Amino acid sequence: MNRRELLQWLSRGMATTIAAIIGLPGIRYLSGKAPSVTEPESDFRRLKRLQDLSVGRPVMVPVLGSKQDAWVQSDQQVLGRVWLIRRPAASGAAETEVHAFSSVCPHMGCQIQMQPSSQKFVCPCHRATFDLNGERQNDPVSQEANHAPRDMDPLACRVVCDSSSEDAWVEVKFETFQIGSKQRVVRS
Amino acid sequence: MSSEVNPPRTVEKYALLDWLDRRVNYRHYLAILCQRVLPDGPSWSYTSASCLLWLLVIECVTGLLLMSTYSPSMASAWASVNFIDQSSAGRFLRGVHHYSSHALIILFGIHIVRVIIIRAYRAPRELVWITGLLLFPLILVWTITGNPLAATQKGIAQIQVEGNILAATPVVGPWFQRILFGGDDVGNLTLTRLYFLHVGLLPLLVSGLCFVHLHQVIKHNSYRRNFASDLSISAPLLPYWPYQSVRNLTALLLVVGAISGISWQWGAPLPAPADPDLPFSPRPEWYFRWLFELRRYFTGDTEFIATHVVPAVFLAAFMIMPILDRLLPPRAERLCRLFFVAAFATGWGSLTFLSFSNDWNDREYQASVVAFEQMSERARELARSEAIGSNGAIELLRHDPLTQGPRLFARHCASCHAMADAGDQGTAVAESTAPNLYGIGSTKWIMGFFDVDQISGSNYFGNTAFKNNEMTEHIRSLFAENDRPALQNKLMAVATALAAEAGHEPYQSSDAQRGRELLVGELKCTDCHKFGNQGSLGSAPDLTGYASREWLVGLISNPSSPRFYGDRNDRMPSFSLDQTHPEFNLLSTLEMDILVKWMTRLPDDARVAEGRKAQRPAQPPFQESTAQTIAVEQNSN
Ligand code: FES
Numbered sequence: 060m061n062r063r064e065l066l067q068w069l070s071r072g073m074a075t076t077i078a079a080i081i082g083l084p085g086i087r088y089l090s091g092k093a094p095s096v097t098e099p100e101s102d103f104r105r106l107k108r109l110q111d112l113s114v115g116r117p118v119m120v121p122v123l124g125s126k127q128d129a130w131v132q133s134d135q136q137v138l139g140r141v142w143l144i145r146r147p148a149a150s151g152a153a154e155t156e157v158h159a160f161s162s163v164c165p166h167m168g169c170q171i172q173m174q175p176s177s178q179k180f181v182c183p184c185h186r187a188t189f190d191l192n193g194e195r196q197n198d199p200v201s202q203e204a205n206h207a208p209r210d211m212d213p214l215a216c217r218v219v220c221d222s223s224s225e226d227a228w229v230e231v232k233f234e235t236f237q238i239g240s241k242q243r244v245v246r247s
Numbered sequence: 248m249s250s251e252v253n254p255p256r257t258v259e260k261y262a263l264l265d266w267l268d269r270r271v272n273y274r275h276y277l278a279i280l281c282q283r284v285l286p287d288g289p290s291w292s293y294t295s296a297s298c299l300l301w302l303l304v305i306e307c308v309t310g311l312l313l314m315s316t317y318s319p320s321m322a323s324a325w326a327s328v329n330f331i332d333q334s335s336a337g338r339f340l341r342g343v344h345h346y347s348s349h350a351l352i353i354l355f356g357i358h359i360v361r362v363i364i365i366r367a368y369r370a371p372r373e374l375v376w377i378t379g380l381l382l383f384p385l386i387l388v389w390t391i392t393g394n395p396l397a398a399t400q401k402g403i404a405q406i407q408v409e410g411n412i413l414a415a416t417p418v419v420g421p422w423f424q425r426i427l428f429g430g431d432d433v434g435n436l437t438l439t440r441l442y443f444l445h446v447g448l449l450p451l452l453v454s455g456l457c458f459v460h461l462h463q464v465i466k467h468n469s470y471r472r473n474f475a476s477d478l479s480i481s482a483p484l485l486p487y488w489p490y491q492s493v494r495n496l497t498a499l500l501l502v503v504g505a506i507s508g509i510s511w512q513w514g515a516p517l518p519a520p521a522d523p524d525l526p527f528s529p530r531p532e533w534y535f536r537w538l539f540e541l542r543r544y545f546t547g548d549t550e551f552i553a554t555h556v557v558p559a560v561f562l563a564a565f566m567i568m569p570i571l572d573r574l575l576p577p578r579a580e581r582l583c584r585l586f587f588v589a590a591f592a593t594g595w596g597s598l599t600f601l602s603f604s605n606d607w608n609d610r611e612y613q614a615s616v617v618a619f620e621q622m623s624e625r626a627r628e629l630a631r632s633e634a635i636g637s638n639g640a641i642e643l644l645r646h647d648p649l650t651q652g653p654r655l656f657a658r659h660c661a662s663c664h665a666m667a668d669a670g671d672q673g674t675a676v677a678e679s680t681a682p683n684l685y686g687i688g689s690t691k692w693i694m695g696f697f698d699v700d701q702i703s704g705s706n707y708f709g710n711t712a713f714k715n716n717e718m719t720e721h722i723r724s725l726f727a728e729n730d731r732p733a734l735q736n737k738l739m740a741v742a743t744a745l746a747a748e749a750g751h752e753p754y755q756s757s758d759a760q761r762g763r764e765l766l767v768g769e770l771k772c773t774d775c776h777k778f779g780n781q782g783s784l785g786s787a788p789d790l791t792g793y794a795s796r797e798w799l800v801g802l803i804s805n806p807s808s809p810r811f812y813g814d815r816n817d818r819m820p821s822f823s824l825d826q827t828h829p830e831f832n833l834l835s836t837l838e839m840d841i842l843v844k845w846m847t848r849l850p851d852d853a854r855v856a857e858g859r860k861a862q863r864p865a866q867p868p869f870q871e872s873t874a875q876t877i878a879v880e881q882n883s884n
Contacts, residue, residue: 089426093436111820111833123830129435137523167411169404172526183528183615184408185542204546228831235431239415246431 093129102232109218109227112145112157117173117180117191119143119162122233139163140170141214141231142180144191159216159231160193166207168238180211208241281488283468289490292365294498295358296464301499302351303457309344310446317396319442321435322639324398325520329630329640332517342510348390350502352534355383359565363588366572372467373569378460380565385453387534392445394532398438398640400619403521404529406441407433412554519623520640528615530606537595540602561591625650646837652845655838659822660684665706666846680710681819687846688749688794693742697735699726712817717775718787725770741766749795749847766790784809799843803834 060068106120119140126136140162160180164171169184179196180189185206188196193211197204215232237244268274285293316334318327331337359379362368368376391409395402410433414424427444429436485491519525531539542553564587572580606612622644629643636642644650656666663681683706686692695701702722708714725734744762746752752759766772773782778790788811792798801808804823807816822834829835834842 090422092425093430105831108831129429131435140523167408169408169529170523170526183526203543206542206546206550208547238411 103215103217103230104233105228105230106141107143107229109145109157109229112143112229114145114147115191117142117144119173122231124233139233139235141233142171142173142211143216143229143231156218157216157229158192159214159229161212161214161234161236163212163235163238164207165209165212165236165238165240165243171211182207208239209243212236212243279465282486283465284484284486285468285491289485289487289494291494291498292361293491294495295354295361297495298499298502299351299354299358300457300461302347302354302502303453305503306344306347306351307450309340309347312340313344314446319396319438321398321438321521322637324396324438325517325640326630326635328397328517329627329635332514333631338514339507339510342514343506345515346506346509348393350506351386352390354502355386359383360588360592363565363568363584366584368569369572370569372463375460375463375467376569377566378456378463380562382453382456382460384562385449385456389445389449389453390532392441392449395441396438396445397517398521399518399623400521400525400527401518401529403433404527405531406437408529409531415551416555517623517627519619519626519644522641522644524645525619525622526615527619528612533599536602537598540598540605622650646841648841648845648848651838651841652848655834655842656845659833659842663818679705681817682707682711684846687799688746689751690739690742690746693745693794694739697722697738697742699723712815716815721771721775737765737770741770741772745790745793748790748793749798751794785813788812794847796843796847799846800839803839803843 104122104124106122107118112118120143121137121140123135124138125132125134126138128136142160142162144158144160146156146158160171162171163169164182164184164187166182166187167184169182171180171182171187171189173179174181178191180191180193181187186198186203187205187207188198189207189211190196193213195205195207195210212234214234217230218227219230220227235246237246313331316327316331316337318324328341331341362376362379391406395406406427410424410427413427414420416423425431427437427440428434429440530536538553538558541557542550545551545553568584568587571583575583625647626640626643629647630640633643656664660666663679665679665683666685667683668685695707696718699722701707702719703709703714708716708719713719740758740762742762743752743756743758744760744766747754747756747759747762763778766778767781772778772790775787776782776790777784788802789798802811805821806812806819807814807821812819820833823829823832823836823839825832
């Protein structure tokens with residue numbers, strides 16, 4: 060290597076370094092996670108009175124909580140929605156009477172709706188269809204295969220009775236899941 | 248080539264330009280642009296390229312103007328776009344910006360097809376071809392990042408799905424999605440990210456590619472003999488300016504004329520502001536419909552083929568056309584090329600058609616489109632008539648009784664009550680088991696209670712525990728003991744008096760006065776009901792302020808209170824009873840307010856609203872009822 064080549068390589072090296080000094084943090088900045096001030100709560104949240112749910116009729120319930128969205132932190136925000144279904148009590152008193160599902164479609168994340176005519180959950184985006192147990196079904200109309208990579212995401216749900224009042228409360232552990240994957244992966 | 252161009256002779260009056268030219272040599276470049284000769288002479292078929300370029304310029308200019316007002320944040324985006332639409336010429340400029348993007352995509356398609364047909368990608372113009380092909384997806388991404396900027400329900404729903412498609416890309420997907428969304432989900436950062444892409448990064452990339460593209464086009468212009476070898480032309484050598492330019496500008500004027508005509512007439516669409524509570528079935532723009540349709544045939548593991556493989560394969564196949572051109576014998580190449588164009592065009596066309604025709608035949612979807620358009624129209628109407636608060640346009644529809652009233656009613660009330668007129672207009676219910684609330688509080692509605700046949704019919708007490716109670720008995724006996732026309736006349740007065748309680752009739756009218764007297768006197772209503780300071784609570788609902796908003800709020804909150812049905816309440820739940828946990832009440836204070844406002848809006852509301860303003864005394868005489876004041880406090884909480 061002569062002097063001229065050496066200087067060339069040196070220049071190239073320095074130019075690359077300078078580009079990297081700006082570029083790498085730039086990429087990290089754009090693709091990084093937003094800093095979070097508050098820890099997300101992962102506890103059971105009280106959503107409804109048991110008596111307000113009628114058996115076999117799913118209801119979509121908003122989950123409220125404090126939410127950090129980029130630089131804004133606000134209380135009493137809708138964090139997401141869950142479908143609550145109260146099962147007929149016949150299944151035995153010891154079991155949970157209420158089941159909860161995330162309303163987010165595992166396919167592409169649209170809000171799953173209830174189709175009253177067929178008593179099925181149907182996603183309005185690409186018509187992924189689920190029965191009342193959250194299991195995938197073929198489209199009742201077109202018999203098309205289902206787009207969802209997995210069944211609806213169940214959420215831990217329990218019924219608790221307060222000692223202070225005679226009300227029974229439905230509580231749900233609210234979580235969000237990765238969209239589009241076959242496995243159910245909890246998003247942190 | 249440059250040496251062939253003679254600089255124009257200098258004249259004294261151009262001294263300043265001469266000075267400039269000696270420094271930047273602009274005449275040289277201008278001459279290259281103006282005096283070049285196109286391979287087969289000026290032609291209309293070349294106009295697509297220049298139209299594209301100038302449309303891009305128009306996009307930049309209108310975009311810059313819009314930037315001066317637009318505000319990229321979830322709370323203000325929709326409001327600022329609506330503000331643009333209201334400002335002078337704002338609606339027109341936004342329309343031009345919007346429709347130009349559609350025109351741009353159509354023209355780009357035409358341009359590509361033309362280039363393929365005349366094989367304009369052959370050596371040495373490969374780079375022209377490749378940069379052009381890269382520009383196409385970039386421009387599509389450009390429009391994708393622009394559509395959600397108004398934070399409309401449609402735009403946000405679209406970007407949500409698009410972002411999740413992006414996230415499904417192997418390896419880099421989640422990373423790209425995070426750049427796009429600024430997090431895992433659409434949120435505050437998403438609009439600034441989209442804005443950054445739409446007005447910052449993408450324009451830079453596109454201009455860079457455009458520069459290379461144009462540079463290559465002009466540079467390889469001189470290879471015309473080579474290029475035109477099989478086109479058998481003997482056109483005279485006419486320079487670009489003005490022979491081609493005049494054609495270009497004619498075409499451009501037509502396009503711009505059409506765009507501005509449409510923009511002037513309709514402006515750009517502005518759907519309702521994004522609200523996750525509004526049900527919506529997002530569809531991509533027309534240029535992505537073919538992929539949307541294609542996905543129906545690839546589910547589960549193969550979905551990836553529709554969303555990623557097919558577009559990538561098409562792009563790659565287009566890219567290698569110059570290589571095919573070299574490798575294949577001319578006839579095979581020609582067949583291959585035409586087949587490819589035909590396959591793409593039919594595939595694209597039929598899938599697009601299928602997708603639209605599917606939706607067209609889907610009743611449910613069509614109904615949702617109509618409903619959404621009504622909602623959007625309502626949002627725009629509200630935004631015109633009232634100011635948008637600091638929480639953003641989302642509250643326009645959320646707090647609007649006309650929009651939310653029927654939804655709340657359907658969710659909470661319609662399992663028992665109908666709210667439909669005789670023609671089933673409104674919220675009809677398959678089997679109504681409680682009174683029909685259509686026109687509640689109006690004279691006509693109240694008269695139904697005073698009708699022997701109606702009161703025990705399905706629109707009133709027919710399906711309730713009150714079917715054969717004292718009230719129905721009392722009405723029956725009244726009709727048995729009295730002369731019908733005279734009785735009906737009196738009852739009409741009572742109904743008017745009650746309707747006046749809610750402000751549906753003038754409070755001071757002689758009818759209402761007479762009705763009030765009959766109510767406490769001759770007709771003995773206050774034997775069971777309380778009215779003002781007559782009668783007492785406990786056996787039947789209080790008639791003071793009957794069916795007014797405050798009264799309804801009280802009733803819906805707790806029908807089992809002594810002021811209403813007490814322990815005789817049939818099945819009606821208490822919707823807002825719990826003061827210690829107000830968040831678990833079936834209806835929040837706000838929802839209650841919206842619902843009641845909607846319910847008390849009568850079919851002939853315009854007249855009523857006028858009457859209410861003009862006639863109702865500021866202080867109703869019967870204010871001392873304690874239940875009433877409590878309910879008022881609850882309401883204002
Ligand atoms: S997002 Fe639900 S089916 Fe596609």
